Amino acid sequence: MNIIETQDLTRRFGKTEALHGLTLAVPTGSVFALLGPNGAGKTTTLKLLMNLLSPTAGSATVLGVDSRRLGEREFAQIGYVSEGQQLPQWMTVRQLLDYCRPFYPTWDRGLEATLLQQFQLPESRKLSELSRGMLMKAALLSSLPYRPKLLVLDEPFSGLDPLVRDEFIRGVLEVSALGEWTVVVSSHDIEEVERLADHIAMLEDGRLALSERTEALQARFRRIEVTQDEGGAVLANVPPAWREVEQAGRLVRFVDTAYEAAATERLCRERFPSAAVVAQPMSLREIFIVLARQARAKRAAA
Template sequence: MNTHAVELHQVGKRYKYFSLNDISLSLPTGSITGFIGVNGAGKSTTIRILLGLVHQDHGSVQVLGQTMPEQQVLAKREIGYVSEDMRLYPKASLAWHMQFIQSIYPNWDQAYAEQLLKRFDLRAEQKIKGLSHGQRVKATLLLALARRPKLLILDEPTTGLDPVARQEVLTALIEVLADEDRTILFSSHNTLDVEQISDQVVFIDQGSIIEARSKEDLLDAWRRLRVRVAADQTVAQLPNVLQHQGHGQLQTIITNRYSPELQQTYQQAGLEIQAVELLTLEEIFVASIQARREGKNL
């Protein structure tokens, strides 16, 4: 069995005002990867290349063992895709959509579909035009999940959902991975959702991947240190200072290479460390983007 559901190597795509810059990325089979970037960073272009909707200018793309875009028909049999702006037939019922998808995909699991109906508090006989925004998102998720796809690509699926609906969606995604052969790519700018469910985190900015590693390793590497600085000391010259704030004696250091040894180095340099704090994924993302745009080495 292939240990990676998705493998991109040096993939590039150039448009008039935007370029995807030779990105390389692997999604381990059975993982949930959070794909985070601001609007226009390249998330949607990457997803379209994975789906065979856009052809890369160069580089190789393997999805579920199939070469893209040449073998996209075979790959798409095992790919589920959900986006918050997907459109269903407004005058048709959810039951009609379920029967339609079942007629196309032989892996459709009717028993699981009925479980999802109850979990999402949906009625199969209701017409799409009568559903709220959150209900429509849950309906599209149901239609994708009940196919039992090996790869589930979610493009901003929780945008516009209320907290209860968002939690229902996230719970369903976690349960999908009860089968370890299933893989999820979760594209979002909502770092709270990504932090809650992801195994691996990928940051993309201006067409380039600037971070890709396990969530636990990422969260463990970043720290905020609140320090007291001597009057003649320059914090920026210390090792592994990615960002510092404040003037005078009380300052804040952010590092993405934290270790007890680094803390000792700072103390030996004369810093009085008053607190060491973990960062949220959102804080790490923002600091990474700022550092990159300031030309600092991540």
């Protein structure tokens, strides 16, 4: 069951195509990370999903409803926090909560009190007087007490110092553990997302580069180091899944994008019969960089 589905979702701004034919599914209950460099189309995607922008082509459904038809009923089940969102700065934290509460029939005052204590926000301080990190926490705080089925976070870590980031991530993780919530988070900060996401999608120039479970992604990417005893390596006709192949003396390095222990071992033995093969797990950040380079090379070739 998917809480979000898109089909050939496209958005143009004048002659610029910010998003091209995005087809994506976000499973219900997942923590889904939308990754990509600046300008990749992450914010545009989320704004299209929230009906803040209209698609030029294609369609999207959120909570089973066409994104262009999202109304009060759907938004009562959605929490949206964005770094660019204009909060009513003249309100205090308490006033913000008091203002938001009546709009949500499922608002849980107990949870509100818990989160307020957990986030350590000064209730009587105006939002305009809060730091950037506190402001993001206030926005998150106003989006959680009604237990949204879908929590959408657009670049929530931008400009936050490490301590606040950590608190923020812990906050999200804690609330996501409270129930069957789906969290969609966009970021260009891969290391932070790595701790959060169980699903990853990567956007590159408005196009979807990949979308799969984090575990599966990390399982199929390995940095392989082959150390040969003697002689030169046979680097011709390497499998297409081997990327960034480089050789330095007797050492051959590459990234296997379809790692499977036995199969990779066999393929290495065919080319380097007497070599020592070491497979090292890769972080999301490393995987992201490999994919970005690959996309750039493709563009250059095109």
